Amino acid sequence: MSTNDTPLPANFIRQIIANDLNTNKHNGRVATRFPPEPNGYLHIGHAKSICLNFGMALENNGTCNLRFDDTNPEKESDEYVQSIMRDVQWLGFSWSELRHASDYFEQLYDYAIQLVERGLAYVDSLSAEEIRAYRGTLTEAGKESPDRNRPIAENLNLFRRMRAGEFDEGQYVLRAKIDMASPNINMRDPAIYRIRRVHHQRTGDAWCIYPMYDYTHCISDALENITHSLCTLEFEDHRPLYDWVLDQLQTPSHPQQIEFARLQLEYTIVSKRKLNLLVTEKHVNGWDDPRMPTLAGLRRAGVTPKAIRDFCERIGLTKQNSWIEMGVLEYCIREDLNENALRVMAVLEPLRVVITNYPDGQVENLEVSNHPQRPELGKRTVPFSKVILIEQDDFSENPPPKYKRLVVSEEVRLRGSYVIRCDSVIKNEAGEVIEIHCSYDPGTLGKNPEGRKVKGVIHWVSEAHALPAEVRLYNRLFTVPQPDNEANFLDALNPHSLETLTACRVEASLAQATTVQRYQFERTGYFCLDAVDGINGGLVFNRTVTLRDGWVKD
RNA sequence: UGGGUCGUCGCCAAGCGGUAAGGCACGGGGUUUUGAUCUCCGCAUACCAAGGUUCGAAUCCUUGCGACCCAGCCA
Numbered sequence: 103m104s105t106n107d108t109p110l111p112a113n114f115i116r117q118i119i120a121n122d123l124n125t126n127k128h129n130g131r132v133a134t135r136f137p138p139e140p141n142g143y144l145h146i147g148h149a150k151s152i153c154l155n156f157g158m159a160l161e162n163n164g165t166c167n168l169r170f171d172d173t174n175p176e177k178e179s180d181e182y183v184q185s186i187m188r189d190v191q192w193l194g195f196s197w198s199e200l201r202h203a204s205d206y207f208e209q210l211y212d213y214a215i216q217l218v219e220r221g222l223a224y225v226d227s228l229s230a231e232e233i234r235a236y237r238g239t240l241t242e243a244g245k246e247s248p249d250r251n252r253p254i255a256e257n258l259n260l261f262r263r264m265r266a267g268e269f270d271e272g273q274y275v276l277r278a279k280i281d282m283a284s285p286n287i288n289m290r291d292p293a294i295y296r297i298r299r300v301h302h303q304r305t306g307d308a309w310c311i312y313p314m315y316d317y318t319h320c321i322s323d324a325l326e327n328i329t330h331s332l333c334t335l336e337f338e339d340h341r342p343l344y345d346w347v348l349d350q351l352q353t354p355s356h357p358q359q360i361e362f363a364r365l366q367l368e369y370t371i372v373s374k375r376k377l378n379l380l381v382t383e384k385h386v387n388g389w390d391d392p393r394m395p396t397l398a399g400l401r402r403a404g405v406t407p408k409a410i411r412d413f414c415e416r417i418g419l420t421k422q423n424s425w426i427e428m429g430v431l432e433y434c435i436r437e438d439l440n441e442n443a444l445r446v447m448a449v450l451e452p453l454r455v456v457i458t459n460y461p462d463g464q465v466e467n468l469e470v471s472n473h474p475q476r477p478e479l480g481k482r483t484v485p486f487s488k489v490i491l492i493e494q495d496d497f498s499e500n501p502p503p504k505y506k507r508l509v510v511s512e513e514v515r516l517r518g519s520y521v522i523r524c525d526s527v528i529k530n531e532a533g534e535v536i537e538i539h540c541s542y543d544p545g546t547l548g549k550n551p552e553g554r555k556v557k558g559v560i561h562w563v564s565e566a567h568a569l570p571a572e573v574r575l576y577n578r579l580f581t582v583p584q585p586d587n588e589a590n591f592l593d594a595l596n597p598h599s600l601e602t603l604t605a606c607r608v609e610a611s612l613a614q615a616t617t618v619q620r621y622q623f624e625r626t627g628y629f630c631l632d633a634v635d636g637i638n639g640g641l642v643f644n645r646t647v648t649l650r651d652g653w654v655k656d
Numbered sequence: 657u658g659g660g661u662c663g664u665c666g667c668c669a670a671g672c673g674g675u676a677a678g679g680c681a682c683g684g685g686g687u688u689u690u691g692a693u694c695u696c697c698g699c700a701u702a703c704c705a706a707g708g709u710u711c712g713a714a715u716c717c718u719u720g721c722g723a724c725c726c727a728g729c730c731a
Contacts (some may be wrong), residue, residue, distance in 0.1 A: 104673085111668095111669080111670075111678080111679090112670065112671090113669090113670090116674095137731090138731095139730085139731050141730090141731080171731065173730090173731080174729090174730060174731070177664090177730075177731090190704090201703070225673050226729095229729090230729050231687050233728095233729075234727075234728085235726055237660095238727075238728060239658085240659075240726075240727060241659095243658090244727090271729085272729065274729095275727095275729050277729095284657090285658050285659040286659055286660075286726080287658090287659080287726060287727050288659095288727095289725075293729050295730085296729040297729080298729085312729095312731090314728090314729075314730085315731045316731090318730085318731095335660095335661070335662090335724080335725065336725055336726080336731095337723095337731090338660060338724090338725075338726090339659075339660055339661090339725070339726050341660090343661095361661085363661095363662090368667085374731095384725055416668080416669095416679065416680080417668060417680095418668060418670090418679090418681095419669095420662090420668090420669075421659090421661065421662060422661095422662055422663075422668095422669090422723090422724095423723080423724055424660075424667080424668060424669090425667070425668085426667070426680090427666090427667050427668080427680070427681070428670065429667080429679050429680060429681060430667080430668070430679085432679095432680095432682090433680060433681090436665095436692090436693095440692075440693060441693095445690080446724085456676060469700085474688085474689090474690075474692090474693075475693065475694080504691090506691060507691090516689090517689060517690070518689070519689090521689095531669045544691095548689090549689095550689080556689085557689060558691080559689050559691090560690090565660080577704090596692095607704080622690085622692085623690080624690050624692085625690045625692075626690090632678075637727095647692095649690075649692050650691095650692065650693090651691070651692085651693090652691055652692080653691040654691090
C-alpha cells in the first residue's frame with residue numbers, strides 16, 4: 103500500500119480526521135481498529151471497513167489494530183479467526199496490534215463492579231421475555247424492573263455469584279441503570295452481562311458470564327486509545343450508550359464513534375447469516391466459492407487485492423445508504439487485470455478447422471507477445487499446424503449483422519498467425535457443423551494482405567499441441583439487484599451462476615500455469631488457475647470477469 | 657408531535673453563501689492482428705418540494721414530502 107501519488111478523494115471522515123489533526127485533538131495521533139466478530143468469513147462489505155480503518159491509519163501515520171469482537175462464544179470459532187487474519191493480510195494490510203475483546207474480560211468485569219458499586223448497574227432477575235415486555239415500544243416508555251432498586255450490596259453479591267457460576271443461563275442479567283423512559287430504546291437499561299455456559303474459542307471455560315457488545319466495544323476502544331472508532335450506520339443509535347459507559351468510568355481515553363454507510367452491492371448479499379446459509383445448505387461450494395462475495399471467494403475467483411482496494415476508494419464514503427452497481431467492481435477488476443494479466447489463447451468450445459493447403463506434419467513455432475501494450479512482459483512460442491481449433495461462436499453460417507468473424511468464403515485473421523479463408527463446411531447427420539475446411543494465405547504472417555481488408559481476428563490453438571482444460575464460467579449469484587428484498591432470497595439464486603466447460607483446449611504454454619499468475623484468455627475474459635482443483639490433476643481455470651463487450655448486437 | 661440518520665445526473669459522489677468536480681454506466685468519433693485496451697467528444701439552466709433570508713442559495717431559515725435504522729440476555 104504505498105500509493106500516495108494521486109490526491110485522495112474527499113470524504114467526511116477524512117475531513118474529521120484532518121480537522122482533529124489541525125486542532126491537535128489527540129496530540130496528533132490517529133488510532134483506528136478493525137473489529138470483526140469471528141462468526142463468519144470476511145466479505146466485500148468488510149473490505150470497505152478494512153480499507154477505511156487501515157487506510158486512515160496509513161494516510162496519517164497512525165495505527166490500526168485488528169481486534170476480534172469475541173464476546174458471543176456461541177457463534178464464534180477459531181476457523182473464522184484464522185480466515186479473518188489471512189484475508190486482512192491478503193488484502194494488503196498489517197495490523198499494529200492483534201487484540202481480542204476477550205483480552206479485556208477481567209478489566210471489563212472490574213469496570214462492571216464499579217458501575218454496580220456506584221449504583222449505575224443492577225442485577226435483574228426478570229426473564230428475557232419479561233425484559234422485553236418491560237422495555238416498552240417505539241412510542242411508549244418502558245417501565246422499571248422490580249429489581250431496579252436492589253441494594254448495591256445485593257447487586258455486588260449476585261454479580262459475583264454470576265461470575266462464580268452459581269446460576270443458570272438466563273437466571274440473572276446485569277443491566278446498566280440509565281432511563282427506562284428514554285426515547286432511545288438502547289438507553290432503556292440495556293443488558294451488559296449475560297450468563298452463558300459456553301466454551302469460548304479463546305478463553306475456554308474461564309468465564310460463564312460474557313459482556314455485551316455495547317458495553318464491551320467502547321471500553322475496548324478506550325483501552326486501546328483508539329481515536330476514531332469507525333462503524334456502520336446501524337450503530338448510530340448506540341452512540342449515546344457508547345458515550346454513557348465511557349462517561350461513567352475512568353478509562354484511559356474516550357474515543358469518538360463515527361458512523362458511515364455500509365456497502366450494498368447489487369446482485370449479491372453481504373449478510374453473514376445468509377452467506378452462512380448458502381454454505382451450509384450447499385447452494386455454493388464453501389465460503390471460498392468464487393461466486394461468493396467473500397474475500398476468500400473473490401480471491402479464488404482471481405480478483406486481486408489491488409482491485410478491491412481501488413473499488414473501496416472509488417465507491418466513496420458517506421452516510422447515505424446507497425447501492426453500488428456491479429459494474430463498478432468489474433471495472434476495477436478489469437483495470438488491474440488488463441494491465442497485469444498475461445495474454446494467452448484458449449478455446450472454450452472447440453470447432454475443428456483443417457487448413458487444407460498447409461503442409462501435413464509441419465509445425466511453425468510462432469512468437470506471440472504476452473501483452474500488446476507491455477513488450478517488457480516478453481513473448482512466448484505458440485505452435486501452429488494444419489489442424490487447429492477455434493471457438494464455435496467464431497464461425498457462423500448465418501451471421502448476424504456486423505459479424506466480424508469467420509463465415510463461408512470470407513477471411514479472418516488468426517491472432518498472431520495467418521489469414522485464413524473458409525472454403526467448406528462439414529456437417530454430421532444432425533446437420534451440425536463439426537469441422538470446417540479453410541485455406542491460409544502464406545503471405546500474411548506478421549503483415550496484412552495487400553488490396554483487401556480483413557475484418558476480424560479470432561483466437562485459436564493447435565489441436566495437436568493444445569492442452570485439455572476445464573473452465574468454470576461464473577456469473578452473478580442472484581438474478582435480481584437486491585436479493586434481500588425478496589420474500590426468500592434463495593428464490594433469487596441464479597441457476598446459471600456456474601457453467602462448467604470440460605472440453606476446453608488451451609495453448610501449450612499454460613502447462614506452466616501457476617495460481618498466482620493471472621491470464622487473459624484473449625477475446626473471452628480474465629482467468630486464473632483454480633487454487634484448489636487446478637493444481638493437482640488437470641488444468642482448471644476460473645473466469646474472474648469477462649472482457650468488456652462493446653459489440654452491440656442488433 | 658417516539659428517537660436517530662439521509663435526500664445533488666441511470667449508479668456512486670464532490671460541493672461547506674459567489675453562480676453544479678470526478679468516476680462508473682451510456683451514446684458517438686479515432687487508433688488497434690483482442691468487437692479488449694488506449695484516445696477524443698457528448699451526457700444535471702440544475703441540486704426531494706414549496707416558501708423565505710440575501711446583490712447572490714445545492715449550500716442559511718421555515719414548512720412539507722420521501723427513504724433507511726432501532727423494541728436480542730446478537731454484533
